[in-house]
Amino acid sequence: MSDRQPSPQRSDRPGRGKPADPAAAWLARCDRGLSAAEQLEFNRWRRDPANARRLAELEGPFAALDRAARLRPADGSRPDEDLLRPKALPHSRRKFWMASGLAAAAAIAILWLPFSGSHRADTTAAGRGIVVRHAPERLALPDGSVVELKPGTRVETDFTGDQRRLRLAAGDAHFTVANDPTRPFIVTAGHVTVRAVGTAFTISASTAAVEVVVTEGRVRVDDAAGHNLIKPVAVTASETVASGAVHHPPALDAGQRVVIPIGPGPLAPVPITAATPEIIDRTTGWRSVWLEFGDMPLAHVVHEFNQHAAEHQQPMLLTADEPTGRVLVSGTFRADGVDAFVRLLCSSFGIDATRQADGRLALHKMN
Structure with missing residues (x-):
């Protein structure tokens, strides 16, 4: 790296x-x-x-x-x-x-x-x-x-x-x-x-x-x-x-x-x-930062998104529990496209998102 x-x-x-x-x-x-x-x-x-x-x-x-x-x-x-x-x-x-x-x-x-x-x-x-x-x-x-x-x-x-x-x-x-x-x-x-x-x-x-x-x-x-x-x-x-x-x-x-x-x-x-x-x-659009993941645990994916979000005053994410954090993610995403990423998780990975009081989006795997 x-x-x-x-x-x-x-x-x-x-x-x-x-x-x-x-x-x-x-x-x-x-x-x-x-x-x-x-x-x-x-x-x-x-x-x-x-x-x-x-x-x-x-x-x-x-x-x-x-x-x-x-x-x-x-x-x-x-x-x-x-x-x-x-x-x-x-x-x-x-x-x-x-x-x-x-x-x-x-x-x-x-x-x-x-x-x-x-x-x-x-x-x-x-x-x-x-x-x-x-x-x-x-x-x-x-x-x-x-x-x-x-x-x-x-x-x-x-x-x-x-x-x-x-x-x-x-x-x-x-x-x-x-x-x-x-x-x-x-x-x-x-x-x-x-x-x-x-x-x-x-x-x-x-x-x-x-x-x-x-x-x-x-x-x-x-x-x-x-x-x-x-x-x-x-x-x-x-x-x-x-x-x-x-x-x-x-x-x-x-x-x-x-x-x-x-x-x-x-x-x-x-x-x-x-x-x-x-x-x-x-x-x-090429000026944006893009994140490409290959079999990356969701907990690490969230960390990558949050690093970018902290620098650009964008919504932060969190994983609600360990099973959710172990979900493997592959794909390429715009670092400033948090909402689109969360929509994909909800539609394709069986993940639900809940807005917390502090503004963060809590991700948890649906049963």
Whole structure:
């Protein structure tokens, strides 16, 4: 089993994570993920050279180990030694090769279709059973943005002092973009370019099509020549006055998507469609943690679900007695799908569930 997490829990290190040290507090917050407002606040705080130096001191060897393990230059197999040295430079140009699983303040999904892959897996033997945890890894970019990559996805980054560029070679990626209006965040997938006007997005791409799904914020979608690929939405004069705003050129807002077919000819503008909850789940479901069990006693299965639930404020489970805990379970389940898992137990395993006063679901085998 590999116990390696996407990044070390800095708040657990001795002498770190104390409220008196803002840098340590920021490291802990970055580990668990920043909201859009926090990202903006973090960027402002880090612009102070003294704060940047203190942050680099605390990251120390842990940051170097993370970079060495996860980042490779686009043109070679050996890590760039410069990546192992903490830096606080106004102009940071790097190329990273990122693979395996990784997720933005406005949320955009760009997808190469079709694409298949599997999450990074950690396997554990527990008694007579096996559990495999499939989960994407989160990777922090130099500007404070976060990328999640579906396994098999390749992304190269090229950051300068005035822009942040990434190239998605293939696969699915979700970007949490640190808000910095002075440095556009631009992702290229084939001949499609997505520019974050807001703060986050997800991309999925293949040789057949590029799908862009926005869950928060706003993005522009252009071809390689800068021509907009979104068909304008016809509105009446009264609708324009009522809305108080017109997008020039058209942009994708939260809850919208476009699918751009890739063919031998030039790309053509496509209409905007709604990003329904089902579509969002389809395009971003790979970001969830999945638990795969093989003849695992229910007591151990409950423990695995509860570990995830404790981190995400979700319903906890318990086994009411030893016979229930010995029931063997096999299958693959979303770690955040407790309700669906319990329904399956009730329908297929002869298990009943009772809500306790403390909110936990007590599982017991029916006679």
